[in-house]
Amino acid sequence: MDFREVMERRSSCRKFRPDPIDPETLRELVRLAGLAPSPANAQPWRFIAVSNKTLLETMAAEVRRRTEEVFPAPRTEPGRAAFERLLWFSTFFAEAPVVIFAALSPYRAVAAEALEGHAHPTHDEINAMRQQPDLQCLGAAIEHLLLAATGLGLAGCWLAAPLVARREMEQILGLTPPWRLASLVAVGRPALLLNTEKERKPLEQIFELIP
Numbered sequence: 001m002d003f004r005e006v007m008e009r010r011s012s013c014r015k016f017r018p019d020p021i022d023p024e025t026l027r028e029l030v031r032l033a034g035l036a037p038s039p040a041n042a043q044p045w046r047f048i049a050v051s052n053k054t055l056l057e058t059m060a061a062e063v064r065r066r067t068e069e070v071f072p073a074p075r076t077e078p079g080r081a082a083f084e085r086l087l088w089f090s091t092f093f094a095e096a097p098v099v100i101f102a103a104l105s106p107y108r109a110v111a112a113e114a115l116e117g118h119a120h121p122t123h124d125e126i127n128a129m130r131q132q133p134d135l136q137c138l139g140a141a142i143e144h145l146l147l148a149a150t151g152l153g154l155a156g157c158w159l160a161a162p163l164v165a166r167r168e169m170e171q172i173l174g175l176t177p178p179w180r181l182a183s184l185v186a187v188g189r190p191a192l193l194l195n196t197e198k199e200r201k202p203l204e205q206i207f208e209l210i211p
């Protein structure tokens, strides 16, 4: 598969075959994810792969519990159907052969060295001013990972919805500050043919050229 084909084939997969993914493949996926660019090459990420079913089911149960706690109970039939979809999009990861948990450590901007002892701007203020470059680069790393998975005949799905139970999952994973759980990536072999007919906005809507 050439690179353009890998990009065109990548598609979110939410139903996996049960076959396990071997540790060497997981190491390779994370190595390729780690080639993504990051501010001042800070590489503020860690990836924890979990294939233990009991752990994944415990986390999914926490996500379900927290979702029911945080979102008001729906009152209409369409509302209930949407809530069931939300629960599914938030918890299907427990059925994947492996889930890669991406953790982020807030990066310390090189620009802060220019402060010479002044209190402001703080690292957090610089990070906000620059639109969270640490989160931005984690996104790049995750996309590397998903493209690498596609190139190896695997598939995956990026998940943020389960972060409603971020603290509970951090505790299960043993993640302590400065590390924060920032994303999940379910990975496996697709059980169904993936939809590569992308519904995307027309280029005229998303691209502008100012010559």
Ligand SMILES: Cc1cc2nc3c(=O)[nH]c(=O)nc-3n(C[C@H](O)[C@H](O)[C@H](O)COP(=O)(O)O)c2cc1C
Residues within 6 Å of the ligand: 010, 011, 012, 013, 014, 089, 090, 157, 158, 159, 160, 161, 162, 198
């Ligand atoms: C930051 C981010 C968070 C996402 N969170 C979820 C999620 O929690 N659950 C889910 O099922 N899909 C999630 N997705 C996948 C999107 O729904 C999917 O990428 C989008 O519908 C486009 O489909 P495609 O990936 O097949 O091209 C997420 C994607 C991104 C980039």
